[in-house]
Amino acid sequence: MKRRFRVWRGDASGGDLRDFDVEVNEGEVVLDIIHRLQATETPDLACRWNCKAGKCGSCSMEINGKPRLGCMTRMSTFEENETITITPIRTFPVIRDLVTDVSFNYEKARETPAFAPPAGVAPGEYRMQQVDVERSQEFRKCIECFLCQNTCHVIRDHDENKPAFSGPRYFIRAAELDMHPLDSLEDRKEYAQSSQGLGFCNITKCCTEVCPEHIKITDNAIIPMKERVVDRRYDPLVWLGRKIFRRDQLENMAPSSTVGVAGTSGGVPNSSVRPPENAPTGPDGHLDVSELLAPQQGGMSPFGDDMTFPMAPEQVTYHHPDPDRPAGH
Amino acid sequence: MTTTATTPGGGKARAAIAARTLRTDRWWLAPLVTFIGLGAWVTYATVRVFMHDWFFVPEYHYLTPFYSPCITDLCTGEAAMFGTPLPSFFLLPEAAFTLPFLLLFRLTCYYYRKAYYRAFWLSPPACAVPDGHKSYSGETRFPLIFQNAHRYAFYAAVIISVINTWDAVVAQKTGLGLGNIILWVNVIMLWAYTLSCHSCRHIAGGRLKHFSKHPVRYRFWTFVSKLNTRHMQLAWITLGTLALTDFYIMGLAADWFNDLRIIN
Numbered sequence: 001m002k003r004r005f006r007v008w009r010g011d012a013s014g015g016d017l018r019d020f021d022v023e024v025n026e027g028e029v030v031l032d033i034i035h036r037l038q039a040t041e042t043p044d045l046a047c048r049w050n051c052k053a054g055k056c057g058s059c060s061m062e063i064n065g066k067p068r069l070g071c072m073t074r075m076s077t078f079e080e081n082e083t084i085t086i087t088p089i090r091t092f093p094v095i096r097d098l099v100t101d102v103s104f105n106y107e108k109a110r111e112t113p114a115f116a117p118p119a120g121v122a123p124g125e126y127r128m129q130q131v132d133v134e135r136s137q138e139f140r141k142c143i144e145c146f147l148c149q150n151t152c153h154v155i156r157d158h159d160e161n162k163p164a165f166s167g168p169r170y171f172i173r174a175a176e177l178d179m180h181p182l183d184s185l186e187d188r189k190e191y192a193q194s195s196q197g198l199g200f201c202n203i204t205k206c207c208t209e210v211c212p213e214h215i216k217i218t219d220n221a222i223i224p225m226k227e228r229v230v231d232r233r234y235d236p237l238v239w240l241g242r243k244i245f246r247r248d249q250l251e252n253m254a255p256s257s258t259v260g261v262a263g264t265s266g267g268v269p270n271s272s273v274r275p276p277e278n279a280p281t282g283p284d285g286h287l288d289v290s291e292l293l294a295p296q297q298g299g300m301s302p303f304g305d306d307m308t309f310p311m312a313p314e315q316v317t318y319h320h321p322d323p324d325r326p327a328g329h
Numbered sequence: 330m331t332t333t334a335t336t337p338g339g340g341k342a343r344a345a346i347a348a349r350t351l352r353t354d355r356w357w358l359a360p361l362v363t364f365i366g367l368g369a370w371v372t373y374a375t376v377r378v379f380m381h382d383w384f385f386v387p388e389y390h391y392l393t394p395f396y397s398p399c400i401t402d403l404c405t406g407e408a409a410m411f412g413t414p415l416p417s418f419f420l421l422p423e424a425a426f427t428l429p430f431l432l433l434f435r436l437t438c439y440y441y442r443k444a445y446y447r448a449f450w451l452s453p454p455a456c457a458v459p460d461g462h463k464s465y466s467g468e469t470r471f472p473l474i475f476q477n478a479h480r481y482a483f484y485a486a487v488i489i490s491v492i493n494t495w496d497a498v499v500a501q502k503t504g505l506g507l508g509n510i511i512l513w514v515n516v517i518m519l520w521a522y523t524l525s526c527h528s529c530r531h532i533a534g535g536r537l538k539h540f541s542k543h544p545v546r547y548r549f550w551t552f553v554s555k556l557n558t559r560h561m562q563l564a565w566i567t568l569g570t571l572a573l574t575d576f577y578i579m580g581l582a583a584d585w586f587n588d589l590r591i592i593n
Contacts, residue, residue, distance in 0.1 A: 008346060010345065012342040015344060015345055017346075062457065064351060064352060064353045064354070065350050065352030065457055066352060066457055090343055090457075091343070093343055094342065100344070129539075129540075132538075132539050134540075151456050151457055153465075154465060156457070157459050157460035158464065158465045160464075181538060197467075199467055199468050199474070200466070200468070202446045202473075203443055203446075204446050206453070206456035210456060219527070219557065219558070224531060226477070227480070227527065227535065228536060230477045234477040234478070
């Protein structure tokens with residue numbers, strides 16, 4: 001049976017919604033319809049997808065205006081005579097059709113200081129109790145589909161907030177690490193408020209509503225982080241208690257020295273200082289699609305094309321995980 | 330073969346979609362219900378607080394939560410359990426010491442914030458529906474930065490819940506009536522709402538890094554976490570029980586109906 005679809009087609013220079021009538025079979029999901037369109041009417045329809053099982057987070061799109069995963073939206077949830085509108089996620093720049101440039105998220109990820117084990121504990125010697133690490137584990141379910149980032153009105157409706165605001169995905173990252181029993185970085189609360197823009201969040205819970213992994217982003221990550229920030233910044237009683245008793249985790253919290261930094265400058269060993277790079281393009285500014293036309297054979301090197309191996313030892317930014325040395329030195 | 334794929338990061342324009350939202354469901358229903366519900370409750374409460382009448386039933390010792398503790402000269406006899414330090418003035422609520430804190434507790438509550446930011450401030454009215462405002466700074470500056478003081482409102486709310494419990498206990502000495510049951514249900518729900526508060530969850534144990542070192546606080550945190558998932562329901566239930574308790578006591582005090590007595 002054929003059903004009516006409206007799919008947004010275009011690129012950064014413009015585009016519009018096009019109508020299609022597509023055959024729909026029982027048990028199919030929206031991503032199946034995209035694939036049928038690619039197989040029939042529009043072979044050049046661009047769409048990102050990988051696992052078709054709701055675990056890779058690639059096929060994020062907006063279906064009837066709602067941020068959803070294409071592979072997890074069953075066709076049986078729609079009325080038979082309903083027109084289904086499929087658009088790319090709005091918050092990020094479009095590349096083509098349903099594919100958007102989500103590099104905002106990767107930039108924010110690089111800015112977040114990584115897990116920092118305590119000094120004197122070598123990899124392989126990490127021991128922690130289940131009750132202590134349980135809260136952090138919920139946030140590890142994140143598949144980075146960026147639906148929460150897309151639906152968050154702080155950047156969806158106000159593009160100008162993008163530099164100051166990291167978004168729900170990185171608030172759960174901050175909460176995951178701040179609650180982690182073995183993380184020794186002390187200024188995550190300060191960092192969340194001053195560099196991630198936690199204060200922009202007005203807890204309207206849309207991130208939680210759209211999360212396909214059903215992570216309780218607002219209740220279990222953002223609000224606890226907000227409360228921890230209050231401890232650190234706004235609560236005079238906690239400040240007084242910290243001064244008097246010098247106890248609890250709070251005595252460790254030094255003022256932030258890691259404002260918006262990534263990699264080695266954030267005190268994180270084993271990470272490269274190489275900035276992110278765009279893929280090489282031809283003189284027309286477009287990507288080469290064919291290996292035959294590409295300047296070199298084979299896939300592009302993840303290290304960049306100007307890199308030769310083996311590298312000279314002084315060029316390598318590898319730090320041996322020496323258990324006797326405190327992290328960051 | 331040519332390609333139309335542009336450089337990632339080269340084009341920085343969003344997809345040109347004319348419609349402000351493409352949602353086809355009734356996304357406006359939830360904010361509308363919230364708007365009407367909260368609006369109606371605030372109207373009722375305001376009228377009642379400034380009515381300065383029908384708040385106490387002396388024969389059964391029922392005192393409405395909107396007038397508890399009653400501390401102006403209007404409070405006579407047993408209604409004035411905490412004395413009457415304030416004069417009677419039409420702009421001054423009888424519970425002048427507690428109502429501002431209760432208002433703050435609910436205003437800064439993490440659930441009500443969601444409710445009124447969506448329903449009243451339209452920021453945003455619903456998910457993936459555009460914000461009704463040109464600029465947005467969230468809770469980063471005055472006055473909304475004071476939302477961070479929620480825990481102090483919580484401390485006050487705990488004290489007020491104790492006072493409300495005391496009201497229910499005192500009313501018990503005349504026997505048992507429907508009024509007593511309503512008072513108790515209200516008090517239990519108020520406690521559930523107060524203890525399910527996100528700040529309470531943080532204070533109980535959420536702020537700890539190692540639950541294993543604090544088993545008692547971990548158990549308390551687990552208990553509060555279970556309540557906390559119902560914070561929204563409890564927020565609405567307590568609005569209902571507060572209004573019902575107040576209305577019942579108003580009706581008794583105004584002689585619209587009689588208390589249904591079970592004992593005495």
